[in-house]
Amino acid sequence: MPTSVKNLQYLKATNQASILRHLATMGPTSRVELAHKLGLSKMAITNLVADMIQDDLVFETDQKISHNGMTGRKSIALDIPDCRINAVGLFIERFAIHCNAMDIKGRQFYYDKLPIPPESDNAAAMEIIFRLLDRLFQKYSEDTFSGIGISSIGPVDLNSVTILHPTNFYHISNLPVGKFLREKTRLPIFMLNCMSAAALAERLYGNAKNCNHVVYLGLGSGVGAGAVINGNIFTGSKGFASELGHMSIDPIRGRKCFCGQRGCLETYTSTYSILKRLRYPSMEQLLKDIEANCFTDKAREELSTFYQAVRSAIIAIANIYDPEMIVVGDQGSQLLEPYLPKLQKELHILMIQHDLHDITLTTSAFQNQTSLIGAPSIIFDRIFSKVLPPFNGIKAS
């Protein structure tokens, strides 16, 4: 019966992926604790782990840990070897492309970056990507990695791994990154927009590790969000979900937005818009002046508008997504940092079911690096969801 054999393999792979996920994101764990956390019998865990030890996916540490809630007996902790399962990350943002390499436990062991010169076109962008990969693969052979995760400025087409037409992205448009990369590498390639990738980074390795429902709000030169719902990244039907930046908070009299609406959140909360309106050269300068309390009235007003708009966004996120946690990231989150306790309080007063649950509001664990950490996280998420095997199979084939 080939069908049932395939099905049993399927179940085994699913359970092994769950073990990998737990060890990679929650750290060393005993067999007993794994059985408890994953809802499997101790016998099942022992069998699954035995195979994983054989495959060098898991090893027994010297560490003995006591069972959760039990005293006395201690068990050997299992762990994943460092740099045993790795992924390449490409983070494509407006002014630069970043390349990193990370292991499944979230340890970044390589980082590189090249700027995107103004007026670049598709060919120029691909050349930068190829140069970054060449430099990486000179140091680490291709079969070190389980895949390449691409965290890109949106909009992107997830299925064809294509950057569609980001606004103000020089002459880069409809760039089929996946197609070109497949001519160069046999590694599996997956893409998400950089907001979704950031949400994954927080969920797997950041401040939202235990949360199945997380929204990441990115306040950068553009504004958007990424969401994890029931433990899975939420892409919508076509991959364009969570475009929070174009939720209008003043559709009649608000600021004009390039999208055609008025009053879009982005027009009040993007660092691009704030810097332009205040004629500041950089966020660094603005943050410095804020710290020195060296404000113009106009700046004070603009920051107050920023704060109010973010508050509306946070309340809307709470009411629409009902997450366990909201993580605010990217440069604009630094402007918000001093107001975070106040905002958390207002959220708990103003969200509609405020008396029935709490939603934790926090800033990103990775500061401005969340979308970068998100890039290899895309591959690990696929491994944890069993879409990808832990190894790329290039050597074997």
Added chain:
Amino acid sequence: MPTSVKNLQYLKATNQASILRHLATMGPTSRVELAHKLGLSKMAITNLVADMIQDDLVFETDQKISHNGMTGRKSIALDIPDCRINAVGLFIERFAIHCNAMDIKGRQFYYDKLPIPPESDNAAAMEIIFRLLDRLFQKYSEDTFSGIGISSIGPVDLNSVTILHPTNFYHISNLPVGKFLREKTRLPIFMLNCMSAAALAERLYGNAKNCNHVVYLGLGSGVGAGAVINGNIFTGSKGFASELGHMSIDPIRGRKCFCGQRGCLETYTSTYSILKRLRYPSMEQLLKDIEANCFTDKAREELSTFYQAVRSAIIAIANIYDPEMIVVGDQGSQLLEPYLPKLQKELHILMIQHDLHDITLTTSAFQNQTSLIGAPSIIFDRIFSKVLPPFNGIKAS
């Protein structure tokens, strides 16, 4: 190996649930077509269907249908017997409790309703529910049904099947409907808020049958939404998701809302708010006057504000959920009907990725009955998701 046996049963049950779902929602289908639609081999379908025929879940109709895209050969269509798998629905709204009975193919074969007298408390509400069920079970024995689905005014606690504290709901508050019902019946009981239930009704039996991503926007005396994401109802972490009514479109200068914010969508789009501001006795009267073009300037202005607010909501839904379809329902959707083509056009201009995909905007297939049809749909959705077996097992036990 008891584990693998359990696992094979699990896979069989999953596949049979998929067959049930297809036949129940898409109508009579041949084995070949089922194999094609569900991605299973024809042999697997034949085996699965044989068992289902034995259990009287499926029968061979007299009808022969040609395969999709093939000419010539025709195959016997399979169907589910009428009223073979049934559920009870309870729809608890502000002024009344409705009880219906529906089969898995979406045929309602029983309907009853009792008003909730003003000043009712928890005991009075439960008495009404019990009376409705007594009257139903006098006509159809309990084991006719696979479960009781409750579609209720929110907020509700899904796990404990409790109505929490709806605003202006007399003295009804923290009512553990599930606990009381379990003293009376052994049928499985599941609850959703009435917006989520409405989304399920549209997804299973209404205008969104083929859509895995649907948002239902309910414009009634309250305003809210329900969403199906990747084919599953989206509840959020605590069951309070999609509270669209409290997305603010004018947080600084907008109308005051009971939630503490200003400018909530609900203050512009709920029928309660519109009728109150225009001092109209009923929606019927308002709709009549609109048809007769018998408007005051104030009414014209109010309706224009209503339209603009709904437009903002629809665009926000498109940008946030990226659904395939948006279904507008409840009484307020009648006010919207004449503007629907215009709204669809504006949506396609103003949603952020408008050049990359279409989102269909439509009104509900069930007019004001969507949340009522949603109630038994909750049970069928659980059967299709294999959370519940097709039969309640009461007779067998």
